[in-house]
Amino acid sequence: xxSLLTEQYADRIREALTxxxxxxxxxxxxxxxxxxxxxxxxGKRVRxxxxxxxxxxCGGDTEKALPFAAAVEYIHTYSLIHDDLPCMDDDDMxxxxxxxxxxxxxxxxxxxxxxxxxxxxxxxxxxxxxxxLIVRAVDALSLYAGADGMIGGQVLDLAGEGKTLSADxxxxxxxxxxxxxxxCACVLGCIAADAPWEQIAAAENFADALGIAxxxxxxxxxxxxxxxTLGKPVGSDEKNQKNTYVSRLGLAxxxxxxxxxxxxxxxxxxxxxxxxxxxxxxxxxxxGRLS
Amino acid sequence: xxSLLTEQYADRIREALTxxxxxxxxxxxxxxxxxxxxxxxxGKRVRxxxxxxxxxxCGGDTEKALPFAAAVEYIHTYSLIHDDLPCMDDDDMxxxxxxxxxxxxxxxxxxxxxxxxxxxxxxxxxxxxxxxLIVRAVDALSLYAGADGMIGGQVLDLAGEGKTLSADxxxxxxxxxxxxxxxCACVLGCIAADAPWEQIAAAENFADALGIAxxxxxxxxxxxxxxxTLGKPVGSDEKNQKNTYVSRLGLAxxxxxxxxxxxxxxxxxxxxxxxxxxxxxxxxxxxGRLS
Numbered sequence: 170x171x172s173l174l175t176e177q178y179a180d181r182i183r184e185a186l187t188x189x190x191x192x193x194x195x196x197x198x199x200x201x202x203x204x205x206x207x208x209x210x211x212g213k214r215v216r217x218x219x220x221x222x223x224x225x226x227c228g229g230d231t232e233k234a235l236p237f238a239a240a241v242e243y244i245h246t247y248s249l250i251h252d253d254l255p256c257m258d259d260d261d262m263x264x265x266x267x268x269x270x271x272x273x274x275x276x277x278x279x280x281x282x283x284x285x286x287x288x289x290x291x292x293x294x295x296x297x298x299x300x301x302l303i304v305r306a307v308d309a310l311s312l313y314a315g316a317d318g319m320i321g322g323q324v325l326d327l328a329g330e331g332k333t334l335s336a337d338x339x340x341x342x343x344x345x346x347x348x349x350x351x352x353c354a355c356v357l358g359c360i361a362a363d364a365p366w367e368q369i370a371a372a373e374n375f376a377d378a379l380g381i382a383x384x385x386x387x388x389x390x391x392x393x394x395x396x397x398t399l400g401k402p403v404g405s406d407e408k409n410q411k412n413t414y415v416s417r418l419g420l421a422x423x424x425x426x427x428x429x430x431x432x433x434x435x436x437x438x439x440x441x442x443x444x445x446x447x448x449x450x451x452x453x454x455x456x457g458r459l460s
Numbered sequence: 461x462x463s464l465l466t467e468q469y470a471d472r473i474r475e476a477l478t479x480x481x482x483x484x485x486x487x488x489x490x491x492x493x494x495x496x497x498x499x500x501x502x503g504k505r506v507r508x509x510x511x512x513x514x515x516x517x518c519g520g521d522t523e524k525a526l527p528f529a530a531a532v533e534y535i536h537t538y539s540l541i542h543d544d545l546p547c548m549d550d551d552d553m554x555x556x557x558x559x560x561x562x563x564x565x566x567x568x569x570x571x572x573x574x575x576x577x578x579x580x581x582x583x584x585x586x587x588x589x590x591x592x593l594i595v596r597a598v599d600a601l602s603l604y605a606g607a608d609g610m611i612g613g614q615v616l617d618l619a620g621e622g623k624t625l626s627a628d629x630x631x632x633x634x635x636x637x638x639x640x641x642x643x644c645a646c647v648l649g650c651i652a653a654d655a656p657w658e659q660i661a662a663a664e665n666f667a668d669a670l671g672i673a674x675x676x677x678x679x680x681x682x683x684x685x686x687x688x689t690l691g692k693p694v695g696s697d698e699k700n701q702k703n704t705y706v707s708r709l710g711l712a713x714x715x716x717x718x719x720x721x722x723x724x725x726x727x728x729x730x731x732x733x734x735x736x737x738x739x740x741x742x743x744x745x746x747x748g749r750l751s
Contacts, residue, residue: 191606191607191608191612192608195612195616196607196608196611196612196613196615196616196619196636197607197608197612199615199619200607200611200612200615201607204607247574251570251571251574254547254570255547256545256546256565256566256567256570257567257570274547275547276547276548276618277615277618279542279545279547279548279570280542280611280614280615280618282574283538283542283573283574283577283611284606284607284611286574286577286578287577287602287605287606287607287611288602288606288607290581290598290601290602291598291599291602291603291606292602293598294595294596294598294599294602295599299591300590300591300592300594300595301591303591303595303598304585304591304594304595305585307581307582307584307585307594307598308582308585308586310581311578311579311581311582311583311585312582314578315482315575315578315579315582316482316487316488316491316492316495316575316578316579317482317483317487317488320487320491320571320574320575320578321482321486321487321488321491322487323571324487324490324491324568324571325486325487327567327568327571328487328490345487
């Protein structure tokens, strides 16, 4: 899903992710290595790009929004490290590389995830923005990444393993597990621009739909892709008896649903007019990748 | 180490810790249970009491500092949950109760720790204090709890297992592992009161000395106490081949060192005059407990 949107900001995001790492000395040097390893292994940077895109769309200064963008990617990265741990999904590979706990041992992977999560909020605090906006960003990140958001989704996901869930139950999990942080990325961009509530509401609607489209895409790729492209073993959902859109709806209907949610996401951008074209193209590229 | 200081604030702290839990429904209901279990099992609440004590000492409103106090205890509690996990210290008991992963399973314990850590920053953001002070608190908590602070100490601690460390190396670990969060608790109280830098510096000196005294005390209790009093098996440090002050210095010299650092902590409070008497008594009670 390479797109103009993610390419446009790629260099600045990469730089910001490194800038906010701890010092390369003593104990923090070890953590820097663990944190940097997972931050570096070729993610698509979708979330930070969304933060910058919404900041720009709402008339803000993307340079000042970079810490917000980086903070979201730190949270996303910690969640992948903890997700891969043996007591969670027990995945040895991530993005074509050994998972953090395979590379550094379980204890360091656990602590590296904790360090990324802890640092994310410090990065928000370092933004060159009015304190009142930073406090709103801290509140939003804590909410969307926490027990009422992303972590809540992981809890439901674990609780559903081995059970047969309905498509609606699956959707509820994905709204939290994947959707909450995507929503947070979009909202943080709006907050950085001190956007009015109608724009924030539009960003939320866009993110809700995109988050579900995103997860359906993941489920589809798990059965249609090969492990070289995917960077992890295919078929792991089936192996882990995971409920997926494909297992619930079949491949053809899953594809239809993915297209429907992508269209909803694009529609939510109407109030931004032509300025949102690159975001529309980004959402559209999702479907393109699957065809 | 029951003391007037911790008793004085106990009710308000207990209430605040519960107030900031997520809703009791759905996925967050599960996390609420996991988080509340570890928050409730009878900690001494030393850290939040220090936050409130320093806020009061610096002329601030302790009611408004309660979220800062609760946030520090959330961080402390998450660190205990993750510390007890099999890939870390592998402790089945904590404060006389089954550890979180024994009670709820490893995945929920991991996620419950993540949820406490994530929530801590949201609690800071909810404080009824000027945004500029909240941003300083977020910055401080992220720094002291992160790779350059508490987590850095855990990394050094793990790296030192099975090796023979000098007393100085041990001290460096403790300054980070135990001291950083105690320091953070004191500093957050000062920030809540918008205290001048001399008072913050005094709080830091107090915390540095107290943190080391605290850790020496822990090491001494691991060999002199019984498991009913301690709430966990005694001798676990020796079992895990941990470097402790007792193993390095012997019991008698460890006791001397503990008294020396306690005296340093008390001395750091000089600039506060008589107003700091309850804090002096609190630090003194440390030694009392050991005699």
